[in-house]
Amino acid sequence: xxxxxxxxxxxxxxxxxxxxxxxxxxxxxxxxxxxxxxxxxxxxxxxxxxxxxxxxxxxxxxxxxxxxxxxxxxxxxxxxxxxxxxxxxxxxxxxxxxxxxxxxxxxxxxxxxxxxxxxxxxxxxxxxxxxxxxxxxxxxxxxxxxxxxxxxxxxxxxxxxxxxxxxxxxxxxxxxxxxxxxxxxxxxxxxxxxxxxxxxxxxxxxxxxxxxxxxxxxxxxxxxxxxxxxxxxxxxxxxxxxxxxxxxxxx
Numbered sequence: 001x002x003x004x005x006x007x008x009x010x011x012x013x014x015x016x017x018x019x020x021x022x023x024x025x026x027x028x029x030x031x032x033x034x035x036x037x038x039x040x041x042x043x044x045x046x047x048x049x050x051x052x053x054x055x056x057x058x059x060x061x062x063x064x065x066x067x068x069x070x071x072x073x074x075x076x077x078x079x080x081x082x083x084x085x086x087x088x089x090x091x092x093x094x095x096x097x098x099x100x101x102x103x104x105x106x107x108x109x110x111x112x113x114x115x116x117x118x119x120x121x122x123x124x125x126x127x128x129x130x131x132x133x134x135x136x137x138x139x140x141x142x143x144x145x146x147x148x149x150x151x152x153x154x155x156x157x158x159x160x161x162x163x164x165x166x167x168x169x170x171x172x173x174x175x176x177x178x179x180x181x182x183x184x185x186x187x188x189x190x191x192x193x194x195x196x197x198x199x200x201x202x203x204x205x206x207x208x209x210x211x212x213x214x215x216x217x218x219x220x221x222x223x224x225x226x227x228x229x230x231x232x233x234x235x236x237x238x239x240x241x242x243x244x245x246x247x248x249x250x251x
Contacts, residue, residue: 109228131182142246
């Protein structure tokens with residue numbers, strides 16, 4: 001009876017966080033830095049998707065564009081205008097980097113909605129590296145372009161003189177927290193949506209509430225598709241804001 005009860009409990013148990021587990025593609029050994037994993041595979045597919053969209057999709061350069069070329073041009077114009085509006089004319093020279101960030105994150109998010117897929121952007125190890133690269137890039141760029149004047153970013157000249165040192169410390173702390181908030185926002189939002197879908201999918205096995213569960217899954221998929229684009233947009237527009245600070249550090 002104990003064995004039967006244990007088997008029933010195991011069959012009813014569900015683990016919504018298992019979908020985020022990184023596993024090796026070949027074999028069942030430990031995961032090392034050189035191990036090819038499910039995360040490696042889906043990041044590679046995201047890169048392939050970017051290449052197919054921007055290189056293959058737009059190679060014709062027809063006057064009357066194909067669907068692929070139209071989508072590539074729409075993405076190009078969207079990111080270019082975002083960067084120009086937020087960062088100014090000076091920031092346009094860094095468009096390739098910003099465009100790459102947006103496309104990689106968008107493809108990673110969207111491909112993660114496919115059945116049996118894996119979403120790399122649910123892991124801080126991925127989003128943290130992306131955020132840290134942005135942080136280091138804009139910091140180095142700020143000092144290269146402005147020298148010591150870049151420190152004016154932390155000195156609020158419009159505030160009363162007595163408050164400026166306190167505000168400078170607060171600004172300095174908030175600056176170094178940027179990569180943390182930048183990465184957690186993306187990973188947290190993607191992980192939460194996928195976990196909720198998994199929970200609803202588990203309840204779909206119960207006949208009494210299956211219709212409600214399936215309807216909820218459908219609605220969540222639509223919402224997650226929207227979130228996939230929004231999170232790519234938020235990560236990119238914050239990068240544009242940080243880039244603007246690096247190029248024009250004065251308050």
